[in-house]
Amino acid sequence: MISIDLAGKTAVVTGGGQGLGRATATLLHAAGANVAITFFRDADGANERIAAETAAELGDGVIAIEGDVRNRNSIATMFESVAEKFGAVDIVINNAAILRDKSFKKMNDADWEAVIGTNLTGAFNVSKEAAVRLADGGRIVNMASISGSLGFFGQANYSAAKAGVVGLTKVLSKELAKRQITVNAVAPGVALTEMGKSIPESARAEMLKQIPLGRFGEPEEVANAILFLCSPLADYITGQTIHVNGGWFGQ
Secondary structure (H helix, E strand, O other): OOOOOOOOOEEEEOOOOOHHHHHHHHHHHHOOOEEEEEEOOOOOOHHHHHHHHHHHHHOOOEEEEEOOOOOHHHHHHHHHHHHHHHOOOOEEEEOOOOOOOEOOOOOOHHHHHHHHHHHHHHHHHHHHHHHOOOOOOOEEEEEOOOHHHHOOOOEHHHHHHHHHHHHHHHHHHHHOHHHOOEEEEEEEOOEOOHHHHOOOHHHHHHHHOOOOOOOOEOHHHHHHHHHHHHOHHHOOOOOOEEEEOOOOOOO
C-alpha cells in the first residue's frame, strides 16, 4: 500500500479557511504536515474568524495567520512568523481568490483590479516571497481554473487572472528547477464550495450538461490532486496544469 507522508513538512495555504483552501489544508494536515492558513483582515473580521475556526477544528500543527496576498510586506511578515513557529517552509499553495463577475460592458476598473490583484498579482507576491524561503525540493501549487481555459461569460477579470496563473506556473517551474522546487497548477471545474454554490442555479444546470461524469466535483477531489503534487510521488512533475473537472475540459 502506498501512502503519502508529509510529516516534518510545513505548508502555507493562502485563503485556506474555507472552500478548496480548507479542503487542501485538511488533507495536507492529515498527511502529517504543519499548516499555516492565511487570511486578510476585512471590516467585520469574518476572514480571521473563519480561518481561526478552521485551524481550531484541525488541531495541533495548524495555525491561522494574517497574510494579505496583495501586500508583499504582509506576506514577508507572514512567512517569517511561520518560520518562527514551524521552521522552514516546504509547500506553498496559492489558493486565495475572489470573484467580481460582471459582463465586460458593465465591469469597471475596480472590478478588474480587485480580481487581478488578488488572483494573479497575489500568486506572484506569495511566490516571490516564498522562492527565497522554500527549502530545496519544495513545492508550489497554484490554483488555476477551467475559466482560465474556456473563458466564461461575465468573467473577463477572473478568466484573465487564472490564465495568467497558468503562464506564471510555467515560468516559475523553469526558474526554480535548479533547486528542485516544482511548480504546478490545479485547474478545477465547478466544485461545490461556497464560491461554486454562488453560481446561479440556471447557469449551473447548463454547466452540468457539459460534464461527462454528470456531476460537479467535491472540494476533496480537487484537494487530492494538490496533495499528490505536494508528495514524493510527483517529484518529476513540474510546469503542468492538472485539470480536475469530470471530463468537462482537457488539454
